[in-house]
Amino acid sequence: MVTILGRNKNNRRFISVRWKLVSTYLLLIVVSLIIINVFISQTILNIYLNQEKLEYLTEANTLSNRLKYYMMPSKTLNLVDYIGPIIEPRSQKIDSRIIVVDKNNIVIEDSNSAHIGQEFKHSEINDALKGKNVHGLYNFKKLGHVLYTAVPIKLDNEIVGAVLISASINSVYEELAQINNKLILISVTSIIFIALLSFIFASYLSSPIERFTRIISQISQDKLNQRIKMDTNDEFKKMADSFNIMLNKLDQVDKQRKDFVANVSHELRTPLSSMKLLSESLIHQEESNIDIYKEFLKDINSEVNRLNNIIDDLLYLVDLDKEKLTLNYGTTYINFLLERIVTRLQPLAKEKSIDLELKLKEKVQISIDSDKIQQSIINIIHNAIKYTPKEGQVKVSLYTKGKNAIIEIKDNGIGIDKESLSHVFDRFYRVDKARARNTGGTGLGLSIAYQIVSLHQGTIKVESEVGEGSTFYIMLPTDIGID
Ligand SMILES: Nc1ncnc2c1ncn2[C@@H]1O[C@H](COP(=O)(O)OP(=O)(O)OP(=O)(O)O)[C@@H](O)[C@H]1O
Ligand SMILES: [Mg+2]
Known part of the structure; x- marks a missing residue:
């Protein structure tokens, strides 16, 4: 059956796979039958002629x-x-x-x-x-x-x-003509029979392709939850499985994208609404009390800073997404890096009388983009200080395990509940949203840290117990960046 679905952009006629298969089978069969028939016919003619020749030669010799x-x-x-x-x-x-x-x-x-x-x-x-x-x-x-x-x-x-x-x-x-007629009859019958069979076979082969096409066109109408089911156990099944894996990923990315846009809008709107509220209160203020003005402006200023921080973090994340191939690797002693970071964060810890301690068990030298790794370690130690009450303890240690260098950041702070633990690396995720407003967090710090460590083919793990504290493990392979 010829399926013609009109003409495409290149003005080339659409020819279905089914028709291509049927015509290929038929072409092969017709060509082989012609060759076989010609061969059979010639062989029979030669046999007959040789018989005649022998007969007349014997007769002639006898005479x-x-x-x-x-x-x-x-x-x-x-x-x-x-x-x-x-x-x-x-x-x-x-x-x-x-x-x-x-x-x-x-x-x-x-x-x-x-x-x-x-x-x-x-x-x-x-x-x-x-x-x-x-x-x-x-x-x-x-x-x-x-x-x-x-x-x-x-x-x-x-x-x-x-x-x-x-x-x-x-x-x-004459006899040969009769044999040829029979051969032609047999051939035509076979061709009709094979045409029918090949049509059925081609339909069977092409039906998965048609199903794929149908589902793909549904997906292009934004129905990413569709999946392809294949009952066979062949290449089509493998193709369907790979396609479904790809769809799962696409679906996930699409959901993340939607969540991200919703989160960004929400995060940007919150400081803007406070600023609007504060400025409107100022406008409608009847008395011109300079102290009230100053206080409101201070609040507006802190909201501006908050907006700035969110935008900076977002831009940094966008840069990280783009920067997959452009990490600036250099051999670095993690010991010295940690010493520098801890010294820098010591004043912050002191503000809360937190004991920030650094334990260096080994000297570890690996090839990393030290600016970026420094950023991710700061984010995690900063969190440890932020989410640990006054006079608490934060311990930073460095050691190696197998082929990994491990930076452990342990605090005895508020801890994270089990349900939130799997989300802390998500963008904009904060365990206690109300509290976060006071601490000024945007919920991007850990996702930035995770992204940076992932770019170095490492990973971050976290263990935590509510009320007892949390431990973050930054694991970096010691053989990265070495070709
Ligand atoms: N050491 C910790 N102890 C307890 N909770 C933590 C700890 N570290 C992170 N969290 C929780 O995980 C959430 C996500 O952390 P993340 O660093 O991504 O965001 P943030 O600290 O709120 O904001 P920022 O973007 O300013 O870092 C935090 O809001 C907090 O609830
Ligand atoms: Mg943080």
């Missing part, structure tokens, strides 16, 4: 043997009287014309009596007079297919004449 004694020079004068009675009955019996010539190519006997006494110039006779047994196949307009068989007549190794049998072999070709 040649019988005639040789009459061909002695001394008997030449009365030859017709002797040879005629031998030739005539044979000619009638085998339904063929028989001609006998002497060594000078003069016809001694002709069963049709046409050439008696005349010179008979004929290529087969000429060859026979040279001692060869020969056949010649001719197709005459009137007579049809004729086989000439000529043999020499030899007496004591001397050629004394030749016998030529001219026999019609039209019956061979």
Whole structure:
């Protein structure tokens, strides 16, 4: 069946896979049947012709043997009287014309009596007079297919004449035509049968493709929750599985994108609404009390700072997404890096009388983008200080385990509940949203840290117990950045 669904952009006609398969099968079958039929027909013709040739050659040789004694020079004068009675009955019996010539190519006997006494110039006779047994196949307009068989007549190794049998072999070709007709009939029946079978087979093969196309077009209408089910156990099943995995990812990315946009809008709107509220209160303020103005402006300023921080963090995340291939690797002693970070954060810890301690168990040198790793360590230690009450403890230690360098940041702060633990690395996720407003967090710090460590082929793990504290493990492979 030809499925034509109009013309595409390139103005090329759409030809379905089913039609392509059917036409390919048919082409192959037709070509092979033609080759097989021609071969069978030629082989049968050759067998028949060889049979005929053998038959007439035997007849000619028998006649040649019988005639040789009459061909002695001394008997030449009365030859017709002797040879005629031998030739005539044979000619009638085998339904063929028989001609006998002497060594000078003069016809001694002709069963049709046409050439008696005349010179008979004929290529087969000429060859026979040279001692060869020969056949010649001719197709005459009137007579049809004729086989000439000529043999020499030899007496004591001397050629004394030749016998030529001219026999019609039209019956061979008629029989062959009948066989050919049967072959054509069988071939046409096979072609129809194979066409039907190949159509069914092609439909069976192409139906998964049609199903794929249907689902893909549904997906392009924004239905990412569609999945392809395939009951077979072949390449189509594998294709469907891979496609479903890809769809899961796409679905996930799409959800993340939607969440992200919703979160960003929400996060940006909150400080803007507070600023609007504060400024409107100022505008409607009747008394011009400078202290109230100052206080409100301070609040507005802190909201501006908050907006700035969110935008900076977002831009940093966007940069990290783009920067997958452009990390600035350099060999770094993590010990020195940690010392620098802890020194820098010490004043912050002191503000809350938190004991920020650094324990360096080993010297670890690895190849990293130190600015970015520093950023992610700061984010985590900063959190530890932020989410640990006054006079708490934050311990930072460094050691190696297997092929990983591990930076452990342990605090005895508020801890994180089990449900939130799996979300703390999500963008904009904060465990206690109300509290976060006071602490000024945007919920991007951990996702930035996670992204940076992932870019270094490392990972971050967290263990926590509410009320007891949390431990973050930054794990970096020691062989990264080394080619
Ligand atoms: N050491 C910790 N102890 C308890 N809770 C933590 C700790 N570290 C992170 N959290 C929780 O995980 C949430 C996400 O942390 P993240 O650093 O991403 O955001 P944030 O600290 O709120 O804001 P910022 O973007 O300013 O860092 C925090 O809001 C907090 O609830
Ligand atoms: Mg943070």
